[in-house]
Amino acid sequence: VVEKQLSQPGGGQGPTVGVIGATGFAGALAAYLLWRHPRFNLTYLTGRSEVGYRHLDLYPRYRVPLTVEELDLDRHGEVEVAVVAYPHGASAPVVKALRDRGVRVLDLSADCRLRSRERYEAYYGSHPHPELLGQAVYGIPELHRDRLPGAELVALPGCFPTAALLALAPLARAGLIADVVIDAKTGVSGAGRQPTPFTHFSNVHASVVPYRVASHRHTPEIEEQLELLGAPLAVQFQPHLVPLDEGELLTCYVTPREPLSAQALQDLYEAAYAGERFIELAASPPTLREVQETNYCRLLAVYDGHTGKVLVFAAIDNLWKGTSSQAIQCLNAIYGYPEDEGLC
Ligand SMILES: NC(=O)c1ccc[n+]([C@@H]2O[C@H](COP(=O)([O-])OP(=O)(O)OC[C@H]3O[C@@H](n4cnc5c(N)ncnc54)[C@H](OP(=O)(O)O)[C@@H]3O)[C@@H](O)[C@H]2O)c1
Numbered sequence: 438v439v440e441k442q443l444s445q446p447g448g449g450q451g452p453t454v455g456v457i458g459a460t461g462f463a464g465a466l467a468a469y470l471l472w473r474h475p476r477f478n479l480t481y482l483t484g485r486s487e488v489g490y491r492h493l494d495l496y497p498r499y500r501v502p503l504t505v506e507e508l509d510l511d512r513h514g515e516v517e518v519a520v521v522a523y524p525h526g527a528s529a530p531v532v533k534a535l536r537d538r539g540v541r542v543l544d545l546s547a548d549c550r551l552r553s554r555e556r557y558e559a560y561y562g563s564h565p566h567p568e569l570l571g572q573a574v575y576g577i578p579e580l581h582r583d584r585l586p587g588a589e590l591v592a593l594p595g596c597f598p599t600a601a602l603l604a605l606a607p608l609a610r611a612g613l614i615a616d617v618v619i620d621a622k623t624g625v626s627g628a629g630r631q632p633t634p635f636t637h638f639s640n641v642h643a644s645v646v647p648y649r650v651a652s653h654r655h656t657p658e659i660e661e662q663l664e665l666l667g668a669p670l671a672v673q674f675q676p677h678l679v680p681l682d683e684g685e686l687l688t689c690y691v692t693p694r695e696p697l698s699a700q701a702l703q704d705l706y707e708a709a710y711a712g713e714r715f716i717e718l719a720a721s722p723p724t725l726r727e728v729q730e731t732n733y734c735r736l737l738a739v740y741d742g743h744t745g746k747v748l749v750f751a752a753i754d755n756l757w758k759g760t761s762s763q764a765i766q767c768l769n770a771i772y773g774y775p776e777d778e779g780l781c
Pocket of ligand 1: 457458459460461462463464483484485486487522523524525527545546547594595596626627628629630631755756759760
């Protein structure tokens with residue numbers, strides 16, 4: 438059965454791609470999406486553990502029959518593109534080495550996302566290669582599409598910043614945000630594959646667990662990008678773990694600078710996302726089931742005349758639009774392919 442599956446179902450005649458860190462959740466999904474993609478030629482997968490295992494045996498549902506290899510930059514630096522799915526801190530040295538060899542890189546970690554070294558170091562500690570900061574295109578195509586064609590280094594956003602920025606960008610650009618509280622619920626896959634007491638079934642099952650109170654690492658990323666959109670402000674961001682595998686729902690409570698009619702709000706969001714393949718403006722509050730295992734973000738913005746607040750709901754799958762399928766959307770944009778190729 439495995440022998441029959443050895444050629445890429447998508448064809449794989451185009452640019453060569455490797456996935457570094459394909460034993461982890463995000464890298465494994467990237468491998469799945471690239472293996473099936475009609476253009477890209479997935480040539481290798483690496484892992485730190487489980488070297489010599491078939492990916493197929495680690496993640497049967499993804500059905501990628503390549504063997505996990507140990508990273509060897511001399512060999513693995515031969516591809517045109519590398520997707521690096523390492524944790525922050527471990528990622529930067531690999532990204533740097535690949536860039537020095539002329540490899541185009543999509544980094545899923547936080548190591549290239551921020552422009553400000555101070556912001557990075559306040560939340561992550563010292564940066565192994567601070568010269569990488571500010572070099573990458575921030576990989577949300579709906580916000581940075583013009584910089585993606587031909588890009589050599591793309592930093593995929595954190596999952597929460599993807600949802601938060603898509604939810605808030607129309608208001609930020611219009612200068613309408615005086616203050617915002619972002620309340621998030623997320624499934625456990627956001628914490629990666631290694632189990633911890635925090636993500637243990639007994640801690641998560643039938644419960645809701647607030648975590649990283651007033652200190653989550655995605656806060657500076659949301660703030661930096663909002664600033665670039667025209668809304669420099671301190672953001673109150675609070676995530677909660679819920680007993681789910683994949684998916685996250687954000688509710689943003691915005692104090693607007695001026696009262697907004699329901700129609701004005703609707704017009705703002707429709708104008709911002711007209712023609713966007715992967716943004717859906719929902720008629721009622723979005724739920725996780727509507728986006729799980731898809732590259733879609735579903736949004737709803739509502740004006741509450743009683744409090745004068747704007748509520749914006751955003752639902753995404755953290756592993757898909759929150760990282761790996763968004764990476765494929767970016768790759769398509771880099772090469773000028775339709776953004777939804779391999780993602781429908
Ligand atoms: N999970 C999400 O929803 C999500 C969303 C957005 C962004 N991201 C980002 O994507 C990256 C990967 O996340 P993940 O959830 O896939 O994590 P994960 O499941 O823990 O996988 C991490 C991968 O990196 C490897 N690795 C771990 N520590 C390493 C080290 N010190 N040196 C070299 N390799 C190391 C692991 O190898 P072994 O397992 O073989 O040891 C594995 O292949 C992270 O930077 C994360 O922040 C994740």
